[in-house]
Amino acid sequence: MTAPPLRATHVGARQGASRRPTPVRLRIAAVCIAILALVGGLVATLAATERQDATSAAWQNAEPLMVTAQAIDTSLSDADTTAAASFLQGRLEPADLQSRYETDLTSASAAVAGAAQEAGSDPEVAASLRTLSTDLPTYAGIIQEADFNERQASYPLAAAYLAEANNLMRSSILPAAAQVYGTEVRLLSDDQTQAVSPLLAILAVLAVIGLLFALVLAQRSLSRSFHRTWNVALAAATVIVVVLAVWATVALATQDSGVNTALANGSRPVSTFTDARILALRARADDELTLLTRDSDPSYQADYASTAVALRHLLTTSTGSRGSFELAQLAQAKSAFASYSRVHGQIRLDDTSGDLSSAVVLASGSGAGQLPGVSAHLNDVLSGGITGSQATFVDATSGAASDLDGLVWGLAVGAVLVAVLVLVGFQPRIAEYR
Amino acid sequence: MMGAARPAVARRRRGGGLLAVGVLLAVTLAACGTSSPNSASPSTSSVTKPLDVMPKGAEVVRSSPPPPTEPCNATASLPPPATMPSPGIMPSGSYMAQILARGYLKVGVAQDTYLWGYRDPVTGQLTGFDIDMLQQVAQAIFGSSDQKYIHYVIVPNADRVQAVESGEVDIVAETMTVNCEREKSVDFSTVYYEAGQRILVPTNSTITGPQDLGGKRVCAPAGSTSLQNLVATGMPRNIRLWAVNDTTDCLVMLQQGQVDAISTDDAILLGLAAQDPNTKVVGPTFSSEPYGMAISKAHPDLTSFVNGVLAQVRSDGTWTQIYDTWLMPYTKTAAPAPPAPSYR
Numbered sequence: 001m002t003a004p005p006l007r008a009t010h011v012g013a014r015q016g017a018s019r020r021p022t023p024v025r026l027r028i029a030a031v032c033i034a035i036l037a038l039v040g041g042l043v044a045t046l047a048a049t050e051r052q053d054a055t056s057a058a059w060q061n062a063e064p065l066m067v068t069a070q071a072i073d074t075s076l077s078d079a080d081t082t083a084a085a086s087f088l089q090g091r092l093e094p095a096d097l098q099s100r101y102e103t104d105l106t107s108a109s110a111a112v113a114g115a116a117q118e119a120g121s122d123p124e125v126a127a128s129l130r131t132l133s134t135d136l137p138t139y140a141g142i143i144q145e146a147d148f149n150e151r152q153a154s155y156p157l158a159a160a161y162l163a164e165a166n167n168l169m170r171s172s173i174l175p176a177a178a179q180v181y182g183t184e185v186r187l188l189s190d191d192q193t194q195a196v197s198p199l200l201a202i203l204a205v206l207a208v209i210g211l212l213f214a215l216v217l218a219q220r221s222l223s224r225s226f227h228r229t230w231n232v233a234l235a236a237a238t239v240i241v242v243v244l245a246v247w248a249t250v251a252l253a254t255q256d257s258g259v260n261t262a263l264a265n266g267s268r269p270v271s272t273f274t275d276a277r278i279l280a281l282r283a284r285a286d287d288e289l290t291l292l293t294r295d296s297d298p299s300y301q302a303d304y305a306s307t308a309v310a311l312r313h314l315l316t317t318s319t320g321s322r323g324s325f326e327l328a329q330l331a332q333a334k335s336a337f338a339s340y341s342r343v344h345g346q347i348r349l350d351d352t353s354g355d356l357s358s359a360v361v362l363a364s365g366s367g368a369g370q371l372p373g374v375s376a377h378l379n380d381v382l383s384g385g386i387t388g389s390q391a392t393f394v395d396a397t398s399g400a401a402s403d404l405d406g407l408v409w410g411l412a413v414g415a416v417l418v419a420v421l422v423l424v425g426f427q428p429r430i431a432e433y434r
Numbered sequence: 435m436m437g438a439a440r441p442a443v444a445r446r447r448r449g450g451g452l453l454a455v456g457v458l459l460a461v462t463l464a465a466c467g468t469s470s471p472n473s474a475s476p477s478t479s480s481v482t483k484p485l486d487v488m489p490k491g492a493e494v495v496r497s498s499p500p501p502p503t504e505p506c507n508a509t510a511s512l513p514p515p516a517t518m519p520s521p522g523i524m525p526s527g528s529y530m531a532q533i534l535a536r537g538y539l540k541v542g543v544a545q546d547t548y549l550w551g552y553r554d555p556v557t558g559q560l561t562g563f564d565i566d567m568l569q570q571v572a573q574a575i576f577g578s579s580d581q582k583y584i585h586y587v588i589v590p591n592a593d594r595v596q597a598v599e600s601g602e603v604d605i606v607a608e609t610m611t612v613n614c615e616r617e618k619s620v621d622f623s624t625v626y627y628e629a630g631q632r633i634l635v636p637t638n639s640t641i642t643g644p645q646d647l648g649g650k651r652v653c654a655p656a657g658s659t660s661l662q663n664l665v666a667t668g669m670p671r672n673i674r675l676w677a678v679n680d681t682t683d684c685l686v687m688l689q690q691g692q693v694d695a696i697s698t699d700d701a702i703l704l705g706l707a708a709q710d711p712n713t714k715v716v717g718p719t720f721s722s723e724p725y726g727m728a729i730s731k732a733h734p735d736l737t738s739f740v741n742g743v744l745a746q747v748r749s750d751g752t753w754t755q756i757y758d759t760w761l762m763p764y765t766k767t768a769a770p771a772p773p774a775p776s777y778r
Contacts, residue, residue, distance in 0.1 A: 138487055142487065145689075149709065152709070155546075155548070155552055155553055155554065156545075156546040156547065156548045156552050156682045156705075156709070157548070157682055157685055157686070157706075157709045157710070159546060159682070160489060160546070160680060160682035160683050160685065160686045161686060163489065163490060163683075164487065164488070164489045164490065164683070164686055167487075167489070167490035168487050171490075293546070293680070298590060351587075351588075352587065353585065353587075354538070354540050354541070354585025354586055354587040354603070355585055356545075356560065356586045356587075356588065357559065357581070357586075360553075
């Protein structure tokens with residue numbers, strides 16, 4: 001690159017002013033160093049932009065999509081549990097549960113429609129969203145059929161339709177929702193952890209080292225050849241390059257820690273709490289459906305057992321790097337689930353010992369210490385965990401994205417400035433030949 | 435929603451970064467080319483797949499005819515005690531005395547067989563013909579019809595014999611046919627209802643009896659004798675059998691147009707027809723399904739006692755009253771004579 005002419009001037013300088021570099025060589029050196037500055041600046045700016053885009057994409061595209069997918073998943077689980085709960089309660093207080101079921105289903109449908117527009121081109125997600133958009137009206141239709149039969153006091157037929165709807169939910173709808181959610185989580189984590197491509201990073205570092213080397217050599221050579229101590233423009237260019245290099249290093253490191261914070265205290269706990277909430281809702285649906293349809297289907301309690309194990313595992317497994325908010329929320333969730341398990345145990349005891357009425361009252365009553373209450377508490381704690389972790393995520397990631405705002409422009413403007421200073425610095429020496 | 439608003443911001447921010455690069459590119463290469471990021475707009479063609487949602491566990495099955503059973507007289511039960519003990523005072527040492535001491539009778543019932551054993555959505559209580567019969571037994575032991583003297587356990591059809599054998603419940607009354615096979619494991623009370631297999635179809639169906647079932651899709655509970663009877667000699671050869679976990683699931687499938695007919699005990703079909711006015715029970719009865727209460731062989735005194743209760747229920751008009759409550763609104767015929775008891 002620039003080494004041969006500089007080496008020539010270096011040798012020339014040692015032998016005195018009579019062997020000064022020719023103006024052509026000086027011009028070539030100046031232009032080469034200026035181009036190096038511009039190319040280096042371009043590469044560094046590209047690298048910073050790439051990093052910033054990935055981070056921005058994480059919180060502005062992927063994260064909302066994940067939130068949408070999470071909303072679909074939890075709304076649907078809640079709808080299914082609520083439908084079963086309202087049947088278990090009979091016709092005594094269906095109004096609030098009815099409206100909650102409708103809200104759940106409406107928001108899930110809206111979220112599916114929204115996700116279909118935003119989700120982009122992932123074929124699996126598109127297929128799952130199609131499944132959701134065809135199955136959801138069918139599900140609602142079956143529930144409506146159940147509802148109609150319950151109004152006719154045809155309880156067994158209502159329960160049969162409810163079981164069919166639940167089966168559709170569990171065998172087709174929830175797996176599709178989980179697929180969408182899982183993909184969005186993966187895309188988000190990809191965006192978050194996407195590093196600057198190695199080629200750009202290496203080029204940027206090489207360009208900076210080469211540029212500094214060239215600037216120092218040029219100044220030494222010029223000062224010896226022309227007996228000037230300082231070339232102000234070249235010195236300023238050198239300082240700017242050093243400042244930019246330090247700035248970029250610090251900004252990228254800060255940004256990296258911001259992204260790590262977002263991962264550790266944001267998106268990872270969001271998944272944990274979301275998964276836990278879905279499991280908690282599933283456990284309650286198992287308890288309700290056991291009482292509603294157990295005569296024909298004892299599999300709900302088997303499902304409860306595995307769901308409870310998964311939930312307990314999720315709430316107690318420590319990965320070591322949990323934030324204080326997450327830990328506090330997890331502790332609350334653990335004790336809430338312990339309360340739930342106690343009520344569950346009492347319901348099972350009542351049911352199997354032949355006291356079905358007590359079991360039904362315990363599973364559907366609105367009093368303290370009855371299933372709907374303890375389940376709602378658990379649900380609230382887990383929702384709180386989701387909301388809190390999401391806020392942490394958005395704060396940390398948006399901060400991380402804006403960390404690089406100034407740097408991108410600083411690198412661009414700085415590179416131009418360095419190039420101009422190099423040309424300005426060489427100009428008087430070239431002019432001496434005229 | 436939040437998700438809808440943010441991508442626009444993202445595009446602007448992305449544009450900012452690219453602009454900086456673009457400015458630099460322009461200076462370096464004197465070439466200006468900022469490509470604006472375009473989010474791929476999905477051209478989703480929503481293909482609607484035909485949905486055929488069915489009750490869980492519904493499947494096409496092949497069945498074999500009922501096995502030839504060695505002749506037995508399963509419907510002949512133990513004779514009632516010479517004198518029935520007074521309610522609240524059970525003979526010491528008897529199993530009824532144990533039940534009295536325990537404070538409640540444990541019974542196994544269905545909760546989804548309309549008119550026979552089901553949960554009333556208004557009261558939340560189990561109710562039906564079978565439940566009423568069991569309450570007669572509880573009343574005879576405790577002298578009160580208070581619900582606290584009777585504990586209901588929901589027993590799946592397939593577990594009825596086992597629930598009695600294991601002592602989980604004292605009595606099962608769950609549209610349970612008395613037959614020789616079951617009689618090997620449990621005792622039965624005298625017959626309290628004579629059922630038989632018939633066919634339920636939509637009111638506009640052309641099916642009028644078993645002879646019309648050829649090539650039709652017919653639903654029956656999995657593992658039931660109803661399935662076996664449908665392939666017995668004399669039935670059309672090519673019936674397409676659908677088995678479900680629960681008889682009510684058959685009605686779901688009939689309403690969804692997935693089967694053409696349901697065939698099982700007329701007592702149960704009556705309950706299905708009661709839940710859907712657009713159906714009717716057709717054809718002759720083509721099997722005999724005498725219902726009895728199952729009681730452990732370890733407690734012959736209880737079987738004997740229950741037979742005493744049933745004898746009273748038959749003679750004092752209670753049986754007719756229970757029939758009128760549950761079945762007459764749908765059979766539209768006056769109560770027949772109660773099934774005559776047969777004793778060993």
